[in-house]
Amino acid sequence: MTVGERPSLPAVWQRVTRVHLGAGAAAAALAEARPGRTLLVLDARQPALLDLVAPVLRATGTSVVRLDPGACDLETSIELAERLRDNDRVVAAGGGSVMDAAALARLFAAAPDTPGRIRLGGGRPGLIHGAATPSGPHRGLIAVPTTVGTAAEVSAAATVLLDGRRKLVMHPLLAADVAALDPAATRTLPRSAVREGALEAVLRVCNGYLSRPVGHCPPTADSEARDLLRDLVRATVAERPAQDIAELSVRTILGFAMVGRDTFAGKVWYLANELSSATGVRKMQATVAVVPAVWSRVLNGDTRFGEADRLLDGWAAIRAAHHELPHDPVQGIIALARSWGVTPVFPTGPAPAALAARAVRAWGAGLPMLDGFSTHELTGLYAEALQGVLK
Secondary structure, three states: OOOOOOOOOOOOOOOOOEEEEOOOHHHHHHHOOOOOOEEEEEEOOOOOHHHHOHHHHHOOOOEEEEEOHHHOOHHHHHHHHHHHOOOOEEEEEEOHHHHHHHHHHHHHHHOOOHHHHHHOOOOOOOEEEOOOOOOOOOOEEEEEEOOOOOOOOOOOEEEEEEOOEEEEEEOHHHOOOEEEEOHHHHOOOOHHHHHHHHHHHHHHHHHHHOOOOOOOOOHHHHHHHHHHHHHHHHHHHOOOOHHHHHHHHHHHHHOHHHOOOOOOOOHHHHHHHHHHHHHOOOHHHHHHHHHHHHHHHHHOOOOOOOOHHHHHHHHHHHHOOOOOOOOOHHHHHHHHHHHOOOOOOOOOOOOHHHHHHHHHHHHOOOOOOOOOOOHHHHHHHHHHHOOOOOO
């Protein structure tokens, strides 16, 4: 070790989800489950889902709940948890909101004190860790995603809406035991939704990649991250089936690329979360507004958001799959988002100072996500984001 070099801390990387891939994946995942009572949670906006997961109806005592993904909040998961206590497992088929609601219900059923912890503090803190040792038994969780990009089916984190604010809950029980990536579940997904999901996966990789690893990060981890960026963009530009994007998206969570990453390195997510919640725009619309402002600061040397050389390396991997994009990452991400149809249109909403105050209250002031950022600094960032940088 050279003088001044920091010792490399060991990295911890553990994933528990068993993934079924390809045609018939949903039926195969359901068929391998042990017999028992099943709570089937379906996206109410997708009536055809019932046919896809019909094999689960052969299980003893199956009951069906249909959720409106636009109305899922803390109370939704509390009610599901009550129903889940009389069942052996929950099967969730739908998008990220439906899968998150079911995953949270599983956690609530095993750790009944968790909703109280989420309510505590109102708008602060934005991050909630579930009980280290749940007091009750946990039920099985099988996820059948109908969207791409969120990777909610394999993530140990879920968002929950409380009084108009999204909070981030983290616990191992939130990751599904089994996930089925079945092309039948995403066959009718609009191409615009596939592109938006792909962009979400791309930016998730970038969020982890931009900062120096905090633990041991083997060269293969960075190499896989760059490969994922290239492959996600290449598959999307080539209009590959949604199934291909879904499989790449899952690798952004399960793959070796995550080894040694700082869990809270992706400042973009927390900033975009407040912008989305306050204005009512979709999560990715808020994200693509915030990213150029954040990346500009990275290139100008603000290492709290990431390292300039790593941003340039990551962007080079993206351009390797899409040569028409500008060399400059800031202008490049604006062009990529526009070409994929993800452009923010903000209604009249809170002032940048109000957004900054929300963000600091939820994620800063001692919390690891935005610790060290002042309200003044974030006011300037939000002002830049709201200037319509994609217009």
